[in-house]
Amino acid sequence: MGNAAFWVVLPALLAALPPGSPAQSLFSGSYPLLDGDVIRYESTPPNDLVARLQRRLDQGEAALSLQEPQGYLLSVLQLLNVPLSSQTLVFSKTSFQQHRIGPATPRALYFNDSVYVGWVQGGDFVELAAVDPSQGTMFYTLDQRRLAQPKFVRRAECLQCHATPNTLGVPGLLVRSVFPAADGVPQLQVDSFVTDQSSPLRERWGGWYVTGTHGNQRHMGNVWIQDKEHPDRLDPEGGANVTSLKGRFDLTAYATPHSDLVALMILAHQTRLHDLISRVNWETRLALDQQASRNKALGVPADTWSDATRHRIYDAVEALLRYMLFIGEARLEAPVQGTSTFAREFAAAGPKDSAGRSLRDLDLNRRMFRYPCSFLIYSEAFDALPKAARDRFYRRLWDVLSGKDTDDAFAALTKSDREAILSILRQTKDDLPRYWRKTER
Known part of the structure; x- marks a missing residue:
């Protein structure tokens, strides 16, 4: 599950928001184990949209269909009522299936108000994060092989592999902006940014494709660094006001040709808010x-x-x-x-x-x-x-x-x-x- 591109989880560490955010230094406490007597994150049966869909599948009230080249993706989106228009594309190698991701094969993300779906071209899994009303964000994968009974599997290892204070000390969601190389590898010798509604556009979407217009404002999307000795010298001009990704990579495998700017803005707003609601x-x-x-x-x-x-x-x-x-x-x-x-x-x-x-x-x-x-x-x-x-x-x-x-x-x-x-x-x-x-x- 991707820390720069999607969601990151933290059991108990000092939490922080980007500078200027309302909860910048508020949440400084640590939590007991997630399976403690009060929260019981791991042992409480989830009641998020993915868990509800799995119950429908188990009872024969719904069925997943496999359709190439996206596998189960389109069926999952339809059954979870996630709009195709929400598609955003991230090419930085910061995901569970990072070996398959790069500028030529970006990862596609889709979302509605309470569930997030990730798809990687040729990937082994569809990745999902769903917000349980009481327990916070739950993480799942769906095997992309043609199976008689495809099943959403809850992935506890996400809690161990992706630990950061940037989810406010709860299992949560995170959008990151990085300085990517031409192969999509983020350059860790320079800072990355956590993106929420307080982030200026100039710090957003490094490692993402962005389709849309924004006047004379600039962002970090659609481009990568040219000089690894100076990774912070990212030239935003080539990525500005891009309305089509045609010619940048092969779009035929993707459900839509867009990585919509407005969808990216809503994504940044609501991922942070889901974390805040869970923390409160x-x-x-x-x-x-x-x-x-x-x-x-x-x-x-x-x-x-x-x-x-x-x-x-x-x-x-x-x-x-x-x-x-x-x-x-x-x-x-x-x-x-x-x-x-x-x-x-x-x-x-x-x-x-x-x-x-x-x-x-x-x-x-x-x-x-x-x-x-x-x-x-x-x-x-x-x-x-x-x-x-x-x-x-x-x-x-x-x-x-x-x-x-x-x-x-x-x-x-x-x-x-x-x-x-x-x-x-x-x-x-x-x-x-x-x-x-x-x-x-």
């Missing part, structure tokens, strides 16, 4: 379990919280809130546009309020979204947050959107932004607290 979930469960043990030992009421517990949960929620409101988002210096139908399909997925507005409406002129509150607020993973964390999140979100919180940290959200987001959520999010339904503020 685990942080809260562990904090409450430890508090319960202390309360029992001290003979105090079960609902007692220490200041340390309160700060631990509230600080984690605050980091999540700020990321979901795109605080610290890198501003676009020119309009951007992809080449596939991804942007149109993504925006059409709704839900919409009575004015036809949606949190999936894209801006792409000065920022990513027209109404800057993440669409993953509708996700199963968000809804599965422990009540203590979810209640705190909704209270803080209400404070910001209603205008009660006037902190400069939220200055990027205009009055019209806040009013629009508030209206959209009131009409499209069913589990809002009762105080959200009041007309007065």
Whole structure:
């Protein structure tokens, strides 16, 4: 499973976000083993989309079909409702099947709101990462051989081979930008970048193909270093505003000819957010379990919280809130546009309020979204947050959107932004607290 291209996992190490990100230094604690009494990551039966599909396969309610040259890929995407338009292509050798990957044979990645699928030309496996609502990201492979009963196999070794603080100390997802050589090998003597919504375009997509236009802004995609003695001297001009990959490699084996710029932007946003949601979930469960043990030992009421517990949960929620409101988002210096139908399909997925507005409406002129509150607020993973964390999140979100919180940290959200987001959520999010339904503020 690819650390620069896809996902990376970490059981328990110091976590960090890219400079300027809301949770830059917040998550500094270590976790017990993933199979501890509270989390039980390895022993709890997963309930992500891949696990659910496997149950359907086992019960004869669905079937996978093999179609060359992609093998089971197209069938998997269809059954998991993953759009072909989400295809992005990465050519850096940073994957589980890296010997098959390079500029002439990039790895294809596809995703929806809660599952990620990787395909390598001539590869032995389809690779999958799926977000379990309570347990975080799960990792699977699907053997590409023609089998009577193809099966998704959970891969625990991903947790051992890909350990990094950049997934916030939980099994997670990661998009990296590297300085690749002409054969796709990343040059490790220079820094690479973790890509999320705070990353400037100039640091994004090293080792990736990128199709789309972006004006006078530059990124690291579509090119590789020419001088290994000076790997940081990557010339972005040859990779700028590329609208077709024809002539760069043989496209016939791929499901689409695109590596869509807008899909890449959404990918960077939601991979980091999935990690944050998982971290807040685990942080809260562990904090409450430890508090319960202390309360029992001290003979105090079960609902007692220490200041340390309160700060631990509230600080984690605050980091999540700020990321979901795109605080610290890198501003676009020119309009951007992809080449596939991804942007149109993504925006059409709704839900919409009575004015036809949606949190999936894209801006792409000065920022990513027209109404800057993440669409993953509708996700199963968000809804599965422990009540203590979810209640705190909704209270803080209400404070910001209603205008009660006037902190400069939220200055990027205009009055019209806040009013629009508030209206959209009131009409499209069913589990809002009762105080959200009041007309007065």
